[in-house]
Amino acid sequence: MPPQSLSLRSFRAAFLLVLCLVCAQVQANRPANELGRIPILMYHSIGGEAEFAGGPRYDIHGLNIAPATLRRQLQGMYAAGWVPVNMRDLLSAHLDVPQGKTPVVLTFDDARPSQYRLLPSGKIDPDCAVGILEAFHRTHPDWPQRATFYVLPESSYNGVPFDQDGLETSKLRFLVKSGYELANHTTSHRSLADLPSRTLRWEMAFSTRYFRRQVPGLVMTTMALPYGIAPHNPSRWPLLLSGVQGGTRYRHRCILLAKGGPAYAPADRRFDVTRIPRVVSAPGEIEHWINTPAPLYVSDGSPNTVTVPRSLVGWVDRSHLHAAKLIVSGP
Numbered sequence: 001m002p003p004q005s006l007s008l009r010s011f012r013a014a015f016l017l018v019l020c021l022v023c024a025q026v027q028a029n030r031p032a033n034e035l036g037r038i039p040i041l042m043y044h045s046i047g048g049e050a051e052f053a054g055g056p057r058y059d060i061h062g063l064n065i066a067p068a069t070l071r072r073q074l075q076g077m078y079a080a081g082w083v084p085v086n087m088r089d090l091l092s093a094h095l096d097v098p099q100g101k102t103p104v105v106l107t108f109d110d111a112r113p114s115q116y117r118l119l120p121s122g123k124i125d126p127d128c129a130v131g132i133l134e135a136f137h138r139t140h141p142d143w144p145q146r147a148t149f150y151v152l153p154e155s156s157y158n159g160v161p162f163d164q165d166g167l168e169t170s171k172l173r174f175l176v177k178s179g180y181e182l183a184n185h186t187t188s189h190r191s192l193a194d195l196p197s198r199t200l201r202w203e204m205a206f207s208t209r210y211f212r213r214q215v216p217g218l219v220m221t222t223m224a225l226p227y228g229i230a231p232h233n234p235s236r237w238p239l240l241l242s243g244v245q246g247g248t249r250y251r252h253r254c255i256l257l258a259k260g261g262p263a264y265a266p267a268d269r270r271f272d273v274t275r276i277p278r279v280v281s282a283p284g285e286i287e288h289w290i291n292t293p294a295p296l297y298v299s300d301g302s303p304n305t306v307t308v309p310r311s312l313v314g315w316v317d318r319s320h321l322h323a324a325k326l327i328v329s330g331p
């Protein structure tokens with residue numbers, strides 16, 4: 001390698017380092033707003049097949065995102081000071097996010113093949129979702145291995161999670177060991193609109209049993225509605241949160257929808273665990289929220305305090321603080 005190309009590389013590395021330090025300083029100086037909203041991104045296929053014959057390979061609805069688009073989205077979120085957390089981490093006001101950062105949850109539904117594929121060599125396909133997340137973590141170690149997978153169990157309705165027979169157990173264990181979250185997306189993926197109570201319990205409990213067998217000790221604490229459709233009768237919603245069926249007890253602390261924009265913060269009295277909205281990951285959606293940062297959550301850096309601008313204090317639900325100290329700061 002000619003010497004000038006080496007010095008050019010060193011210069012570029014130094015420039016990028018300085019840029020990162022400047023960005024980190026700018027983000028640390030963002031005023032804290034722990035009543036701002038939190039994006040929960042919804043992904044389905046990454047580099048999968050077209051959704052219908054003759055249809056576009058990568059669509060505008062966020063159901064099938066090109067690998068290059070996911071990489072670009074991660075880079076954009078990272079540059080904007082977002083940091084990934086798991087969905088279960090959002091259920092407490094003691095959210096632990098570095099100062100000046102905005103938490104984001106990346107959710108992946110249905111355990112689709114393009115989310116986690118192993119190559120014949122045993123390595124993770126670099127173009128599947130897990131391959132892209134792992135590579136991004138390696139090159140950006142302060143972007144932790146966090147994402148929530150709303151998985152479906154093997155049953156008469158679906159094949160094995162991520163669709164490679166015999167590899168599902170090691171994949172599920174790798175995800176949990178690495179820090180990712182596995183969560184309930186029902187058993188059959190039917191619409192829950194009109195199912196009777198006993199079937200709703202079975203939908204939750206069969207999945208819980210399956211994934212506990214796959215990953216001993218696993219506790220699934222959140223659930224996402226197939227198609228975002230809740231039972232029409234709201235008196236049945238509690239059955240999605242807790243119950244017992246076939247000797248299996250399940251307890252979920254929140255229910256996710258399939259649209260609706262960024263979620264309210266856990267300390268906000270509008271934070272409703274039975275209806276938590278998500279942001280569709282279609283190209284342009286995430287960029288929209290990156291470029292509209294005003295209403296988003298910005299951490300004060302301490303999990304034991306909730307820092308809120310004066311104008312938003314009226315929205316704080318003190319019963320959601322769980323011993324975190326409320327600090328009023330800024331206009």
Ligand SMILES: [Zn+2]
Pocket residue numbers: 109110185189225226227
């Ligand atoms: Zn689904």
